[in-house]
Structure formats: structure tokens, C-alpha cells
Amino acid sequence: MTPHDAAEALRWLAEMGADEIIGEAPVNRLTGPAPKPAAEPVRAPLRAEAPAPKPVAQPGPGGGLSAAGCMSLRDIETALEGLDQCPLKKTATRLCFADGNPAARIMLVGEAPGRDEDIQGKPFVGKSGQLLDRMLAAVGLSRQAQDPESAVFITNVIFWRPPGNRTPTEAETQICLPYLLRTIELQKPDVIVCLGATPAHRLTGRNDGILKLRGKWVTANVSGRNIPLLPTLHPAYLLRQPAQKRLAWRDLLTLRQMLDAH
Numbered sequence: 001m002t003p004h005d006a007a008e009a010l011r012w013l014a015e016m017g018a019d020e021i022i023g024e025a026p027v028n029r030l031t032g033p034a035p036k037p038a039a040e041p042v043r044a045p046l047r048a049e050a051p052a053p054k055p056v057a058q059p060g061p062g063g064g065l066s067a068a069g070c071m072s073l074r075d076i077e078t079a080l081e082g083l084d085q086c087p088l089k090k091t092a093t094r095l096c097f098a099d100g101n102p103a104a105r106i107m108l109v110g111e112a113p114g115r116d117e118d119i120q121g122k123p124f125v126g127k128s129g130q131l132l133d134r135m136l137a138a139v140g141l142s143r144q145a146q147d148p149e150s151a152v153f154i155t156n157v158i159f160w161r162p163p164g165n166r167t168p169t170e171a172e173t174q175i176c177l178p179y180l181l182r183t184i185e186l187q188k189p190d191v192i193v194c195l196g197a198t199p200a201h202r203l204t205g206r207n208d209g210i211l212k213l214r215g216k217w218v219t220a221n222v223s224g225r226n227i228p229l230l231p232t233l234h235p236a237y238l239l240r241q242p243a244q245k246r247l248a249w250r251d252l253l254t255l256r257q258m259l260d261a262h
């Protein structure tokens, strides 16, 4: 963690009212430190797979790349650049596909780009993105990290800004969804974190409110692969309801615990 990240993490903790260091469980400080468990391999075997021969991208109907035809994250971005079916593309400034480290263990999925993301072409770069970066730093994660263990990869359910930030229609979502699912297949996250209800609903098939879903691990089945998924509160909601940051903090600790255990 850089000094800047550490300062950001402390700021986030202070914002949440965490001004004392108290553990959940009592610690007997009269006994010596517990022996450290043997170091585990840092990454589940997924990242250690032998490189497969490079597949060739397949064209979809209309000549552009179908989601299934994409063989790399770069292919997906190219396919989205050439995808004309989504009406949002006509009103958006640019495509907003993904940011972060494609080798990360963790994929974060938000809803749709807002004004700042539309201008910069990267997810979560506005006010809610800045809060998200502070939240991640508080548990040792960053979209800039080179190390897959502490890196995140960030994308959205929708890849173009809906005008005026309106809720995307079902048709718009259905056009983007195959590309999100293919992104998950290709990025192969060990863990998915859904920011807000929209991605949680789309990836789990559940329709409960986010306050009910948040903080509990569920499983997303993407092309036959079961991926642990943690829904949490959207940073934009936390900006409107700062008192709820304590819930988001609990979710981040739940995520940290899972990462440390695997």
C-alpha cells in the first residue's frame, strides 16, 4: 500500500466513525502469538493454467463480433465499439467498458456509467468512483495494483451512459448482458462483488432489495462455473446515505475474510 492509499484508507475509516481499534473477538495477550499457518499458493489454480493456443475471434451476425465470438477482453471492447444495436450508443459520448487489472482475482460490477464515466470512458471515475477507491484501499485493494491478489477489475452491466442517468430499459440491458457474461468468462474472477441491486439481480436471478441481499455470499453460475458473489451497497447510495457506510464496511470485511481464506 502506498502512503497515499494508506491515508485514503484512514480517511474512509474516519468517515465511517471508526475511531477505535476493537476486534470482534477477545484476544488473550498473555499467551504467545499463534503460529502462522503455512503459506498457501497466492492464487487459485485459475491463473496458473498453462496458456492455451491462441483462439481466433469469431464473427457474429452482421459481421461484428458476437459476445460468444470474443476470445479476449480486447475482443469484447472491439465488439462493443462496433455494436450498433444498443440505442444508448447514440446518446452516449463514448463506450465505457472496464478498468483495472484484467488479472485481478476480484471483479466489481456496477450498473451503468454516469456523466464522468461517459466523458472519460472508464467506469467509476466520478464522485462515487472516488469513494469506491477509498473503500477498496481500506481493505488493501486497488484498481491500479499490479499484483492480482490486491487488484480489482471493474465493469458495469451497461456499457453506455443512459441519457440523464435514467434506468436502462430491459431491451438495453439484454443487449449488453451477453458481453458482461463473456467478460466474466474471459476475466475468470475468483470472486464477484456487485455494487448495488442491478448487477446483483442480473447475475444471481434474485430480486430482493439490496439491503436484504448485501453482505451475504451467493453463487453466480456463469457458463457452468460457480463463482462466489457478494452484493454490497452502491457507492452513489453511500454518498446519499453516509450512515449506511458502516454496512458497506462490514461487507468489505466479509470480502477481505474470503480473500484471506482462499
Ligand code: URA
Pocket (backbone or CB within 6 Å): 110, 111, 112, 113, 114, 117, 122, 123, 124, 125, 128, 156, 236
Ligand atoms: N455508477 C455505476 O454503476 N457505474 C459507474 O461506472 C459509475 C457510476
